[in-house]
Amino acid sequence: MSETRSYKAQKLVERLQVKVNRQIMLSLEACVHCGLCTDQCHYVLSNPGDVTYAPAYKADRIRKLFKAHIDWTGKTLPWWVGAKSVYTDQELEDLKDTVFGKCTNCRRCSLNCPMGVDMAVFNRMARGLLVHVGVMPEGVAVVAKDQWEIGNQMGVLKEDYLETLTWMEEELQSEYNDHSIRIPIDKMDADVVYSINPREAKYDPRTIAEAAAIFHFAGENWTMPSQGWDMTNFGLFNGDDELGGAVGGRLYDAVERLRGKKLVISECGHGFRSTRCEAPNWGKRDVAFPMESAVITMLGYIKQGRIQVDKSKNSEPVTYHDSCNNARSCGMTEEPRELLNLVCSDFREMHPNRAENFCCTGGGGAMSMTEYAPRRLKSARIKADQLKATGAKIVVTSCHNCVDGLFDLIKHYKLDMQVKLLVNLVASALVVPERPSRKMRPLEGYKILVIDDEPDIRVYLGKIFKDQGCLVTEAPDANQGMRAIKADRPDLVTLDLILPYMTGEKLYWELRKDQKTADLPVVIVSGYAAVDSPRIDFFGFLAEKRLPQPNGFLEKPVDPEKLIETVRAVLLEKA
Amino acid sequence: MPIFEVAGKQYEVDEDGFLENPEIWNQDVACDFASSEGVTELTESHWKVINYLRSYYLQFGIAPMIRKLCKETGFKLNEIYVMFPSGPAKGACKLAGLPKPTGCV
Numbered sequence: 001m002s003e004t005r006s007y008k009a010q011k012l013v014e015r016l017q018v019k020v021n022r023q024i025m026l027s028l029e030a031c032v033h034c035g036l037c038t039d040q041c042h043y044v045l046s047n048p049g050d051v052t053y054a055p056a057y058k059a060d061r062i063r064k065l066f067k068a069h070i071d072w073t074g075k076t077l078p079w080w081v082g083a084k085s086v087y088t089d090q091e092l093e094d095l096k097d098t099v100f101g102k103c104t105n106c107r108r109c110s111l112n113c114p115m116g117v118d119m120a121v122f123n124r125m126a127r128g129l130l131v132h133v134g135v136m137p138e139g140v141a142v143v144a145k146d147q148w149e150i151g152n153q154m155g156v157l158k159e160d161y162l163e164t165l166t167w168m169e170e171e172l173q174s175e176y177n178d179h180s181i182r183i184p185i186d187k188m189d190a191d192v193v194y195s196i197n198p199r200e201a202k203y204d205p206r207t208i209a210e211a212a213a214i215f216h217f218a219g220e221n222w223t224m225p226s227q228g229w230d231m232t233n234f235g236l237f238n239g240d241d242e243l244g245g246a247v248g249g250r251l252y253d254a255v256e257r258l259r260g261k262k263l264v265i266s267e268c269g270h271g272f273r274s275t276r277c278e279a280p281n282w283g284k285r286d287v288a289f290p291m292e293s294a295v296i297t298m299l300g301y302i303k304q305g306r307i308q309v310d311k312s313k314n315s316e317p318v319t320y321h322d323s324c325n326n327a328r329s330c331g332m333t334e335e336p337r338e339l340l341n342l343v344c345s346d347f348r349e350m351h352p353n354r355a356e357n358f359c360c361t362g363g364g365g366a367m368s369m370t371e372y373a374p375r376r377l378k379s380a381r382i383k384a385d386q387l388k389a390t391g392a393k394i395v396v397t398s399c400h401n402c403v404d405g406l407f408d409l410i411k412h413y414k415l416d417m418q419v420k421l422l423v424n425l426v427a428s429a430l431v432v433p434e435r436p437s438r439k440m441r442p443l444e445g446y447k448i449l450v451i452d453d454e455p456d457i458r459v460y461l462g463k464i465f466k467d468q469g470c471l472v473t474e475a476p477d478a479n480q481g482m483r484a485i486k487a488d489r490p491d492l493v494t495l496d497l498i499l500p501y502m503t504g505e506k507l508y509w510e511l512r513k514d515q516k517t518a519d520l521p522v523v524i525v526s527g528y529a530a531v532d533s534p535r536i537d538f539f540g541f542l543a544e545k546r547l548p549q550p551n552g553f554l555e556k557p558v559d560p561e562k563l564i565e566t567v568r569a570v571l572l573e574k575a
Numbered sequence: 576m577p578i579f580e581v582a583g584k585q586y587e588v589d590e591d592g593f594l595e596n597p598e599i600w601n602q603d604v605a606c607d608f609a610s611s612e613g614v615t616e617l618t619e620s621h622w623k624v625i626n627y628l629r630s631y632y633l634q635f636g637i638a639p640m641i642r643k644l645c646k647e648t649g650f651k652l653n654e655i656y657v658m659f660p661s662g663p664a665k666g667a668c669k670l671a672g673l674p675k676p677t678g679c680v
Contacts, residue, residue, distance in 0.1 A: 155637070
């Protein structure tokens with residue numbers, strides 16, 4: 001064996017010295033090779049006879065490096081304790097195959113280790129060492145890059161994310177025939193700031209709508225941030241603490257920027273664990289607000305009577321799959337069961353369950369590592385048997401990653417089952433309350449943007465609208481007004497004509513020219529008088545530019561009743 | 576390289592069953608892959624979705640957001656899931672010959 005190392009192998013060895021901490025060292029030292037972990041691993045159970053899947057064997061691929069470079073026994077008696085360093089790039093590839101391709105970091109072996117060896121803690125470290133020298137599955141690299149550079153793991157652009165939220169809001173309003181249902185974006189001082197998995201925005205936003213309906217009927221004061229909304233964290237999977245800290249930090253920044261009181265994390269095991277438990281350490285920052293899984297939030301709403309549910313609406317037999325990150329690593333085992341028993345009528349346990357449950361086989365980022373897919377599916381046999389034995393038609397989980405892992409194996413093993421999240425079941429069990437009379441506050445929930453350069457007028461108009469239940473935003477000039485419209489389209493704009501920088505008539509022209517805002521209701525509220533400002537001839541301007549008439553026109557001083565009457569006519573006619 | 580065999584034809588695919596060379600896609604590919612994704616018959620509606628995904632992919636090199644897909648084809652979200660039981664990412668994209676979408680899917 002040559003004693004010269006490849007560049008990458010040398011860098012990896014140097015990095016090892018930095019990354020081994022007390023926790024990792026204990027786990028690497030403590031193993032006595034008793035073999036109790038062997039039967040705990042779904043890879044071993046699905047591939048009997050293949051020793052390379054045994055947790056102790058996999059751990060030794062990493063342990064030999066530790067022995068060679070850090071532990072005194074390995075430095076003194078290397079042949080005795082199996083100490084061996086890495087020298088070639090091929091050896092790094094072999095290590096990659098083990099730490100990414102033969103372990104999902106599910107920690108089932110750790111739980112059953114009499115010596116307390118935490119396999120996942122050093123397996124993750126080894127992944128981080130390889131990532132540090134650029135050795136990783138391509139899928140992991142792509143996702144980590146998107147999370148670094150675009151801010152979410154699926155490269156969803158801000159405008160697409162916002163448009164998707166608006167779309168879901170419209171769908172909800174038409175589904176429940178209730179214009180007051182909102183998905184509020186960047187609302188300040190909300191009690192709940194809700195964060196999601198980018199997969200919800202990119203491919204299946206039904207879960208966003210379902211959560212929004214639940215928040216709405218619970219009367220929650222909630223919001224979704226326009227940035228820092230991705231609660232997933234590939235730092236957990238690729239062992240890169242810097243990435244993990246940066247991604248978590250964006251969420252914490254979002255909540256702090258909005259002065260939110262609590263961060264609620266949609267159903268995602270690794271996202272919850274990373275955000276709630278790990279990222280404050282990775283990013284070395286204190287987080288002052290509470291963070292909770294949406295499972296707990298939904299359960300709270302039912303127990304406090306804030307939403308009503310009817311379990312007979314979910315009558316098919318249901319079983320529950322505990323996500324390794326939620327159950328084993330974060331101890332969330334009872335709340336999902338309590339919730340399930342409230343929203344479905346035939347719940348059956350899967351065995352083993354809770355912290356002893358088997359991995360969905362898609363954990364630890366495995367869903368993004370295409371090269372290991374056949375191995376993953378072969379190793380899913382044990383999970384497939386477990387699912388089948390329940391006789392359930394629906395397997396519910398509280399993790400998007402598990403949804404995909406389970407979906408794949410159900411297809412592969414031809415099981416007759418559907419996969420759902422708890423939010424799906426809670427939403428379908430919802431009993432929609434009778435709508436309160438709209439007579440008193442007929443404009444409840446409508447978003448009004450008041451554009452006026454005089455603060456007094458803005459406060460005055462805002463008060464009138466707020467008394468009617470409207471959500472009011474304000475802009476002191478046309479430019480800021482335009483930005484507000486683009487960021488969060490209101491239902492109606494009141495527009496002053498005489499404004500600094502850009503006149504109201506110019507803004508009106510801009511709005512009507514743009515296809516997206518051509519139908520946005522605009523009521524002019526202006527001290528229109530040719531004597532006061534001879535430069536403004538609004539109706540002449542309309543004729544010259546061939547623009548349609550505004551939806552309403554009121555002269556200052558404005559009579560509150562006249563204002564409400566006008567706005568109501570415009571909004572209700574539109575609805 | 577894994578091979579997907581159907582009706583006497585062979586396709587090179589990745590380990591998740593997505594077409595290895597998206598550029599060799601033609602309408603036969605969609606027909607041949609349909610049954611593996613639980614699609615029994617390719618209707619005019621299916622083609623509308625597949626053709627949109629295809630043209631978006633050729634232009635931008637990625638799969639579109641579901642929002643764009645629904646807006647451009649005029650289908651409701653639930654209709655997409657009825658048409659493609661394994662969903663837009665794993666089902667429709669596979670039939671349209673796109674590479675496997677990245678991330679947790």
